[in-house]
Amino acid sequence: MQAVAIEDPGPNYRLVLRDTARPEPGAGEILIKVAAAGLNHADMLQARGSYPPPPGAPDILGMEVSGTVAALGAGVTSLAAGMRVCALIAGGGYGEYAVAPATSCLAVPDAVDLAAAAAFPEALFTVWTNLFDTARLAPGESVLVHGGSSGIGVNAIQLLSARGHAVFTTAGSDEKARACAALGARRAINYKTEDFVAVVQQETGGRGVNVILDMVGGDYIQRNMAAAAMGGRIVNIAYLNGARAEVNFMPLLTRRLALLGSTLRGRSVAEKAAIADALRKEVWPLVAAGKIRPVVETSLPLRQAQKAHEIMAASGHIGKILLIP
Ligand SMILES: NC(=O)c1ccc[n+]([C@@H]2O[C@H](COP(=O)([O-])OP(=O)(O)OC[C@H]3O[C@@H](n4cnc5c(N)ncnc54)[C@H](OP(=O)(O)O)[C@@H]3O)[C@@H](O)[C@H]2O)c1
Numbered sequence: 001m002q003a004v005a006i007e008d009p010g011p012n013y014r015l016v017l018r019d020t021a022r023p024e025p026g027a028g029e030i031l032i033k034v035a036a037a038g039l040n041h042a043d044m045l046q047a048r049g050s051y052p053p054p055p056g057a058p059d060i061l062g063m064e065v066s067g068t069v070a071a072l073g074a075g076v077t078s079l080a081a082g083m084r085v086c087a088l089i090a091g092g093g094y095g096e097y098a099v100a101p102a103t104s105c106l107a108v109p110d111a112v113d114l115a116a117a118a119a120f121p122e123a124l125f126t127v128w129t130n131l132f133d134t135a136r137l138a139p140g141e142s143v144l145v146h147g148g149s150s151g152i153g154v155n156a157i158q159l160l161s162a163r164g165h166a167v168f169t170t171a172g173s174d175e176k177a178r179a180c181a182a183l184g185a186r187r188a189i190n191y192k193t194e195d196f197v198a199v200v201q202q203e204t205g206g207r208g209v210n211v212i213l214d215m216v217g218g219d220y221i222q223r224n225m226a227a228a229a230m231g232g233r234i235v236n237i238a239y240l241n242g243a244r245a246e247v248n249f250m251p252l253l254t255r256r257l258a259l260l261g262s263t264l265r266g267r268s269v270a271e272k273a274a275i276a277d278a279l280r281k282e283v284w285p286l287v288a289a290g291k292i293r294p295v296v297e298t299s300l301p302l303r304q305a306q307k308a309h310e311i312m313a314a315s316g317h318i319g320k321i322l323l324i325p
Contacts, residue, residue, distance in 0.1 A: 001019070013047040026073050030071065032065055043061045060091060064088055104276055123154075128283060129264065134260050137165070155295075187199060228257050
């Protein structure tokens, strides 16, 4: 099969199409004929050599795909050949075929375009487990999502607003902020022209938000505490602006805040299966009803993986970038 290889991993990496062996599904796994692979920020880090795949994962980039089930590994009874699925995988998405644990697959509803469904897995797994498992988001609570126009952000906004949460979000341009508002954000803040702490405090009558999903870090670590409500939970999924900061932690004490964080990729198959079960029950009805839609900036052929990475690195995109074999 054809798959994307990383030439010269490092700051000047090149992505090239190569012939490689088709992977074989092991016990509990399935082979997917890939309709599309979703790009993730971490793919760029991996190609630069600063984010190695977890032990046992393929060297090929790609942490999420959609497609049809092409073959079943031993013991798989929950899926059948030909089914339309999207899947969270530990690697190997940028190819014509990819292997996924059967338990990390979700059926793609008829109403959803199969290729576009590659926009869902990484974001929905991440958003669900960080907001609901880690930050224990409760009904009626408000949320601030930083990076609202990111692949993560567009899914978070739709999921939260569909479940009735007031969503505040930040984005780096008026165009991105408008897109976030159209997806259901109660207030989208262009952080280049507005102070998100002041806006959140004003919009919540001085109470602040209950939960913050942050990928930015840096000076946001302090400012998030100022935007959080009494008992607020702040969960970091990345530190794009830096993991080091000088912080006054006193608000943690006086307002009973919690600082949390996690990564998804290195978790066990069983842990990911538990998240998939929750998505099937709590989120997939919203996907089937069209309340959470794939938000796709662009779809490019697999041979243009390099260009796709350049689009992501330029950071002008809204939603997901997909690769089509
Ligand atoms: N912990 C986990 O398990 C987990 C899982 C999945 C993803 N993530 C992380 O979540 C983040 C979003 O992932 P994604 O794939 O959705 O990425 P993405 O679509 O590329 O979005 C990243 C967004 O962050 C914003 N941003 C803010 N500060 C930035 C900076 N200093 N450099 C670059 N961008 C900056 C950009 O929009 P603006 O114009 O608004 O600045 C950009 O659109 C990534 O950092 C990723 O590694 C973590």
